[in-house]
Amino acid sequence: MAQASIGDSEFDRGTAITLREPGVYDAQLSPGWTIMNVANGGYLLALMGRALGDALPHSDPFAVSAHYLTPSTPGPAVVRTVTVRTGRTLSTGQASLFQTAEDGREVERLRVIASYGELDALPDDVRTAAKPPAIPPLERCVGTDVGPPPPGDFSMLDRLAMRIDPATVGWAVGAPSGQGDMRAWFEFADGRDPDPYSLLLTVDALPPTSFDLGLKGWTPTVELTTHIRSRPAPGPLRVAITTRNLAGGFLEEDAEVWDSADRLVAQSRQLARAPRE
Amino acid sequence: MAQASIGDSEFDRGTAITLREPGVYDAQLSPGWTIMNVANGGYLLALMGRALGDALPHSDPFAVSAHYLTPSTPGPAVVRTVTVRTGRTLSTGQASLFQTAEDGREVERLRVIASYGELDALPDDVRTAAKPPAIPPLERCVGTDVGPPPPGDFSMLDRLAMRIDPATVGWAVGAPSGQGDMRAWFEFADGRDPDPYSLLLTVDALPPTSFDLGLKGWTPTVELTTHIRSRPAPGPLRVAITTRNLAGGFLEEDAEVWDSADRLVAQSRQLARAPRE
Numbered sequence: 001m002a003q004a005s006i007g008d009s010e011f012d013r014g015t016a017i018t019l020r021e022p023g024v025y026d027a028q029l030s031p032g033w034t035i036m037n038v039a040n041g042g043y044l045l046a047l048m049g050r051a052l053g054d055a056l057p058h059s060d061p062f063a064v065s066a067h068y069l070t071p072s073t074p075g076p077a078v079v080r081t082v083t084v085r086t087g088r089t090l091s092t093g094q095a096s097l098f099q100t101a102e103d104g105r106e107v108e109r110l111r112v113i114a115s116y117g118e119l120d121a122l123p124d125d126v127r128t129a130a131k132p133p134a135i136p137p138l139e140r141c142v143g144t145d146v147g148p149p150p151p152g153d154f155s156m157l158d159r160l161a162m163r164i165d166p167a168t169v170g171w172a173v174g175a176p177s178g179q180g181d182m183r184a185w186f187e188f189a190d191g192r193d194p195d196p197y198s199l200l201l202t203v204d205a206l207p208p209t210s211f212d213l214g215l216k217g218w219t220p221t222v223e224l225t226t227h228i229r230s231r232p233a234p235g236p237l238r239v240a241i242t243t244r245n246l247a248g249g250f251l252e253e254d255a256e257v258w259d260s261a262d263r264l265v266a267q268s269r270q271l272a273r274a275p276r277e
Numbered sequence: 278m279a280q281a282s283i284g285d286s287e288f289d290r291g292t293a294i295t296l297r298e299p300g301v302y303d304a305q306l307s308p309g310w311t312i313m314n315v316a317n318g319g320y321l322l323a324l325m326g327r328a329l330g331d332a333l334p335h336s337d338p339f340a341v342s343a344h345y346l347t348p349s350t351p352g353p354a355v356v357r358t359v360t361v362r363t364g365r366t367l368s369t370g371q372a373s374l375f376q377t378a379e380d381g382r383e384v385e386r387l388r389v390i391a392s393y394g395e396l397d398a399l400p401d402d403v404r405t406a407a408k409p410p411a412i413p414p415l416e417r418c419v420g421t422d423v424g425p426p427p428p429g430d431f432s433m434l435d436r437l438a439m440r441i442d443p444a445t446v447g448w449a450v451g452a453p454s455g456q457g458d459m460r461a462w463f464e465f466a467d468g469r470d471p472d473p474y475s476l477l478l479t480v481d482a483l484p485p486t487s488f489d490l491g492l493k494g495w496t497p498t499v500e501l502t503t504h505i506r507s508r509p510a511p512g513p514l515r516v517a518i519t520t521r522n523l524a525g526g527f528l529e530e531d532a533e534v535w536d537s538a539d540r541l542v543a544q545s546r547q548l549a550r551a552p553r554e
Binding site for chain 2: 062063065067069070084085090092094108111112113114115119122123124125126127128129130179180213222223225227229230243244245246247248249250252263264267269271
């Protein structure tokens, strides 16, 4: 099978949008990017990012803030965008994704404000003080196809080739570390290289840190803000997520994405509901 | 002078809003909360947070995402809010702040999506792994009235009683540490205790980390997302801000706010433009 490429891949097909009229895009939410039959939040973000990239005069997401309202399911969807402001180096837009309920009403799934620019126009001075995560080499990490099969539908995992740091995968065998960390190598199963849109998916693609904290159950995202800081180099990404503030029934997940050139290409933080114990 | 209180203070008067019609609030941007004659981003966020708190069925900001479009100046402003979704424990709203230009057109200054809940209804289990910042006792920290007066108008500093960690104030005497940190004790000059709305100001009130990196000039905020995790206890707050990814003409600032009860009451991250050298 020929290796997929940016523009021709499962991710591109899954996040494809069709212009219906200025600012309005039709999409088909794919059953291939779900967890427990709910569309993954990062997948939705990438799809909406594509729509805003088409609607706005600047090409690349720089800061994307999303508030999740109701769960999205596979099937038709429409993205309605609004141009909020266009500037010389940055533009800002807003987008909402809707799906039609059985009674015919449109129900909003998530709402996004995002500021876009041109990543390739940025100066190349890099004074990043942060260091890449300490994660073992890819071949020493654990594929998501190892261990007991997850309960229920995790179809998105079939699209990805993630390999999790053994230090953060104890939960899969009943021995969570309790630290609230998750680290993994991230690639697409079909070999597609990363790009700014796929980074929007990557920040929300790993198992939740709640697993490493010994909690059972998923952590629905309330809000997710992602910064895209550089076009990622080809090749595998390293993702490191930490939770330091599990309290009052909520937790935050801080994600960093590093590319093969050791650039910190994306940073995100989400607020999520902790599972009820 | 009687100590100010929540509801009767410079901060409350400066962020006051008046309902004009459902969802629409008039405000007067105060010259007392500016830096270089531009309204401080956290001040604007707090003002808009107050409007959304009135418009939405839930009382307290949980996650507030703001994209800054054009600088705001002292004078009249209008906040237009939209209720996006109301749920049992969370509601989501959107708000825009406008000022009228000389030609009579409304110009949007910033746009916010925010999810609100009831902080007092949260369970009190706290498993926060993060630790309060290592900052010297308040009396060993440096008031902002010490050292050479800042160039230009910094009126907001008169409303605050900030005391900066000596380790992060070297820039004021030409010796920045180069680390990209800023730490300070935060109080209001009139003694008002903190509350969820004032936390929205606090996360953007400290001098920019760019000073500690040895950069000259301000770092305009592109986007700022704040999580409010707990109603703060009365008394001084400790604020710790770090920048780890200065690259390509942008930088992020991660802020943590800790209250007198050692709770991590707020976390934020902003994307800002680095000063041109």
